[in-house]
Amino acid sequence: MGRVAVFAVLLALLTWFLHRRLARATGIPRRWARLADTALVVLAVSTLIGVGSGEVFPTSWARPIGFVGWVWLASWLYLIPGLLVIGLFAGIGRLRARHTDTTTEVDPAKRRTLQLATAAVTLAAIGTAGYGVYEASGPKISRVRVPLARLPEGFNGYRIALITDLHVGPARGVDFTRKVVDIVNSQNVDLIAIGGDLVDGTVAKVAPDLAPLADLRAPDGIFGVSGNHEFYADDGGKWLDVWETLGITTLRNSRTSIQHGGDTIDIVGIHDYTSPAPYEPNLTAALAGRDPNTFALLLAHEPRQAIEASEMGIDLQLSGHTHGGQMWPLRYLVPLQQPSVQGLDRVGNTVLYTTRGAGAWGPPVRVGAPPEITVLELVHER
DSSP states (O other): OHHHHHHHHHHHHHHHHHIIIIIITTOOOHHHHHHHHHHHHHHHHHHHHHHHBTTTBOHHHHHHHHHHHHHHHHHHHHHHHHHHHHHHHHHHHHHHHHHHOOOOSOOHHHHHHHHHHHHHHHHHHHHHHHHHHHHHSSOEEEEEEEEETTOOGGGTTEEEEEEOOOOBSSSOOHHHHHHHHHHHHTTOOSEEEEOSOOBSSOHHHHGGGGGGGGGOOOTTOEEEOOOSGGGTSSOHHHHHHHHHHTTOEEOSSEEEEEEETTEEEEEEEOOOTTOOTTOOOOHHHHHTTOOTTSEEEEEOSSGGGHHHHHHTTOSEEEEOOSGGGSBTTGGGTGGGTOSOSSEEEEETTEEEEEOOOSSOSSSSOOBSOOOEEEEEEEEEOO
């Protein structure tokens, strides 16, 4: 509730800014200004409902309203910078006019140019967010071959489906989860790995949206680890308990072993990098007592956890978290925090794969970072 209250204050300030730039600075007729202000207020309320959906408000009525608000919020990534640029040029123009013209009347041509530029930026921002809804609507399968030097021969050609970052709750529900499950099951993989951030919201309000996960099928099992969002609105341990009821083996700073073709590998899982007490990630505990000669596959939500993994003999790490930046140009900020944005990479001695994820955090919008469910084929590096 506290986060929603803080966001409400920020939302009010930015809505006031948009009122000043869209309704006042452009000098549009009063009736159009009133219409713009009404739209801004309605969209602000929708956005607040969207932010609170799944945590403060029941998704049954808040999700469809909040969906609109979330898309409006996504348009701000392009709208606010565009309006600031227009304001900058308008301000420079006014300063020049003061030095060359003594009249106080507003030039109608300049006013019209300002109005057209503002309208163009607004339409472009909303149009981009609208396109982003389409791009984010359907995750596709990405197939990746992963060469691994220490992979046992019995696992050569082994196929793993990696699912992360559904973020069901505020803007998406059970139908989206069902779509993901159907896509994964159609691939007939050997094992399914779940890399966290399945939800945004509380167990009481959002858990039913994960119900289709009980229908996931893979002969060697379904294994999952927490992401950071499992801990935002509720206790992450409670969320992992929900996953267990759906047939997912949760790895809580722990490991298990699987056999295939007469060989064995360790499946290791740790909590997210930022998990609060008592759920801090502990790779040392997860690896305690294991044979270092056995191939180790680590599930860890954030790519930056591969730095420690490399130091502790992990062969392959599967992660999500980054969303590939989700909305251009945010992808260029991800390297400030993570060693990989998306795809196959290497951190020290560990091979790292970072998926863009199947869903979207906050706005159900992706621009230049389409959602994916990854099917990885492990192959022995010759």
